[in-house]
Amino acid sequence: MTLIRILIIAFLVWLVLRLIKNKIDQQNRKRADSQDQIATMVRCRHCGLHIPKQDAVESANQYYCSQEHRRLAEKND
Ligand SMILES: [Zn+2]
Structure with a gap:
């Protein structure tokens, strides 16, 4: 055995x-x-906040923490 x-x-x-x-x-x-x-953390172009890329709003190769900051940043250009 x-x-x-x-x-x-x-x-x-x-x-x-x-x-x-x-x-x-x-x-x-x-x-x-x-x-x-x-x-994949990116920086909001408007306020500098660091956010995960998948949660960021992307516009013209720039990242924003929200649609509001994308709108404000594009208004300033
Ligand atoms: Zn922002």
């Missing part, structure tokens, strides 16, 4: 290693996601 015991232990070791690897992959993915968010 020794062979079966070795196979069971090998299977359990493989299972634990797989769970650890999944956990590390998940953490790496989370870290990569937050780095992407930091990289």
Whole structure:
């Protein structure tokens, strides 16, 4: 019965290693996601507020925190 015991232990070791690897992959993915968010921060041209690019209002390669600031900045030009 020794062979079966070795196979069971090998299977359990493989299972634990797989769970650890999944956990590390998940953490790496989370870290990569937050780095992407930091990289896509943009500055409002009107008030200087830093906002995530996906939340910014874009106009003529300039970014604004709101439609109101886009309107005010374009009025000043
Ligand atoms: Zn603004």
